Amino acid sequence: MNRLPKATIFAALIVVGQLATSPAVAAHWEIYDNGAWTQNGTVMFTGATAVTVAATPLPCSSVILSWTLNSGVFSITGALFGTSMACADITPLNLPWGVCPPVSITGSTSVRVTFGAIGCPNATALKTAMPPTSCLGGVANGTMTNANPNGPPTSFNALAFTTTFTSGACTMFKTNPSMISSKPIRAVP
Numbered sequence: 097m098n099r100l101p102k103a104t105i106f107a108a109l110i111v112v113g114q115l116a117t118s119p120a121v122a123a124h125w126e127i128y129d130n131g132a133w134t135q136n137g138t139v140m141f142t143g144a145t146a147v148t149v150a151a152t153p154l155p156c157s158s159v160i161l162s163w164t165l166n167s168g169v170f171s172i173t174g175a176l177f178g179t180s181m182a183c184a185d186i187t188p189l190n191l192p193w194g195v196c197p198p199v200s201i202t203g204s205t206s207v208r209v210t211f212g213a214i215g216c217p218n219a220t221a222l223k224t225a226m227p228p229t230s231c232l233g234g235v236a237n238g239t240m241t242n243a244n245p246n247g248p249p250t251s252f253n254a255l256a257f258t259t260t261f262t263s264g265a266c267t268m269f270k271t272n273p274s275m276i277s278s279k280p281i282r283a284v285p
Contacts, residue, residue: 124168125198128249128280135168141255143275145177147186150227150265156183161275163195168284170195171218172211185225189232190218198243198283205244207283209257211236220259222266231266234259238271240281249280 126133141161147154162174171192177183194216198207212220212235220234238257242250254276259269 123197124284125165125170125195126168126245126282126284127165128282133249133282135165137165137279138173139163139165139281140278141275142278143255144272145275146268146270146272147222147224147231147266148268149224149229149231151267152227154182154186154224155272156180156186159183159275164192169197170211182226187223189221189223189230193218193220198240200283200285201239206239206241207243209236209238209240209255211257212259220261220269222269224266227265229265231261231264231269233262234266234269236269240283243281243283245282245284249282251280253277253281 124135126135127137127139129137141163143159144155144157145159146156156178157180158178160174160176161172163170164173171194173192175188175191177186193211196210196213196216198209200207210216212218219232220236222231222234223229224231236257236259238255241254243253254274256271256274261267261269
């Protein structure tokens with residue numbers, strides 16, 4: 097009679113255990129528009145952010161990020177950094193920034209959000225005039241509240257993220273404390 101070595105059984109149990117405890121990835125996004133959930137449309141996120149360039153923080157109080165939803169996949173198609181002198185000189189590069197599928201947070205109505213990462217086309221990139229630099233290879237990680245696919249639409253979602261860059265003088269681009277959506281969004285498994 098063939099018997100599996102204990103090491104093989106132990107390794108299989110470890111793999112199964114990791115699969116059982118890994119977070120579930122939601123298959124797509126939806127927005128609530130004109131009284132129904134849809135997989136196509138545009139939503140705006142507004143709020144304060146801060147960009148740190150060459151150890152100099154550039155707080156921006158009125159940033160607008162335009163998120164376009166196409167067949168359940170989001171991309172960030174526009175960014176306006178406000179009217180203050182420092183912020184008006186921040187220009188988004190490499191648009192659209194790809195938004196990865198949301199990842200559920202167990203026991204929460206929030207989801208993990210990533211954009212600009214491998215597998216999500218186009219890394220986040222910014223150009224600043226003062227000090228003059230381009231910040232490239234940005235990956236943003238954060239959370240979006242009220243994205244539960246089983247609940248009724250809420251009035252908004254709050255998005256909080258921090259972006260780190262692989263090159264350039266920027267060290268961080270983050271919400272301060274969060275941005276608010278113009279329409280309800282949900283993650284659908």
